[in-house]
Amino acid sequence: MELVVMIGLIILIMGPVFFVMGIVYLSRGDKVAGSIMSVVGATTMGLLFWAYNVISHTNFSKGRVLRLKGRARVARRTLGEGWADEASPQLEGLTPYQRTVLGEAWMYSAGMEHASIPAFAKLSLKLSALGAPSELLEACHLAALDEVRHARRCFALARAYSGLPWSAGAIPELGQERPQRPISDDSDEWSRLVRGSLLDGCLGEGLAASVAAEASRRACDPVVRETLAVIAEDEERHAELGWDVLAFALERGGGKARQALHQALDALDEQRTPALPRIPGVDEDFLSRNGLLPQAELGRLMEECLQRTRARAEEWTQRPRVMMPPCSSSPNSSSSASTGMT
Ligand SMILES: [Fe+2]
Ligand SMILES: [Fe+2]
Known part of the structure; x- marks a missing residue:
């Protein structure tokens, strides 16, 4: 597992490094090496951003969602x-x-x-x-x-x-x-x-x-x-x-x-x-x-x-008419408060 972390860290660091090196090569006039490095660096950073986005916007479970302007x-x-x-x-x-x-x-x-x-x-x-x-x-x-x-x-x-x-x-x-x-x-x-x-x-x-x-x-x-x-x-x-x-x-x-x-x-x-x-x-x-x-x-x-x-x-x-029940969801105290979860 540590190997996976190491590889992840290397990829994380190499994206920006390649991109900056590409810019440096381009500024020195080496268009081929500069272009390749810039594209590889930008692609790596883009993929990492996409992966982070997938995990951080994934629903493991869902409760009451905070919606603001539909999002x-x-x-x-x-x-x-x-x-x-x-x-x-x-x-x-x-x-x-x-x-x-x-x-x-x-x-x-x-x-x-x-x-x-x-x-x-x-x-x-x-x-x-x-x-x-x-x-x-x-x-x-x-x-x-x-x-x-x-x-x-x-x-x-x-x-x-x-x-x-x-x-x-x-x-x-x-x-x-x-x-x-x-x-x-x-x-x-x-x-x-x-x-x-x-x-x-x-x-x-x-x-x-x-x-x-x-x-x-x-x-x-x-x-x-x-x-x-x-x-x-x-x-x-x-x-x-x-x-x-x-x-x-x-x-x-x-x-x-x-x-x-x-x-x-x-x-x-x-x-x-x-x-x-x-x-x-x-x-x-x-x-x-x-x-x-x-x-x-x-x-x-x-x-x-x-x-x-x-x-x-x-x-x-x-039903012709729905009558409000006597509020089935209104307990005297929450279960959280009666456990160690306070
Ligand atoms: Fe909750
Ligand atoms: Fe909830």
Whole structure:
């Protein structure tokens, strides 16, 4: 494994070196050598950037997504304090390369969990604007607090595996959002709430719950197993919050909300299983033992979640009127708070 790291480092360094040498040769008039070196250097840097992009934009699991102007956003990564609890997994027997892979995987989860906090804050603002009852607002804020704990734990694991003090940085795009215009015709707001609840809440958080539960069953490290079990329980409750918000929208949003539910059901067909990149040097067994599910298992869970979500939502389209339940997602305390994950 160390050999793989060495080769990676050499490639990482050689790209810019070749590019700069190419420029130097060109400036000295050696056009052939200069051009070849520049092209090789630029191509190497481009490939590395592409590989980094593939890994850092891959969905290992999905929770409530922070969408800004239609794009999913996460905080910039930074080094520092403030976003980690005391958890520490077993590191014995792991090579430096395996630790780097696990560190990156948990960094990805940390970014997604951290982004779910402002995502719930945005949902709270929207629910307030539409006059939602207190139980929904309470459940929304409790869910945001769950995500704070999830993010802290994921950062702690990423720091332990990588040996680097990773933390959450800024999300500049959040500050660039224009203030919303006063709602004159609020039918679009109800439609967006219906779509977001079905896709990001019911499906997205439902899938996150299933993935975390299965990953917990397969993980060997007790800290990783407990972390994933708590996340699974919390995400299941967040998915139920998605259904409660959907019920609220259908009860108050009228015909437009019902129409939006039919459109959102069509959009379920376009949802794809998150694709994992192939990571050289580690096999699926190693990833499974460390809480990362193989691609085939992700596909099976996605299919199960899609069918479950579709069946429950279709049932609602056939009822003359959907009544809001007494908020099934509003517990007295979160499961995270009652475990070591604080
Ligand atoms: Fe979460
Ligand atoms: Fe969540």
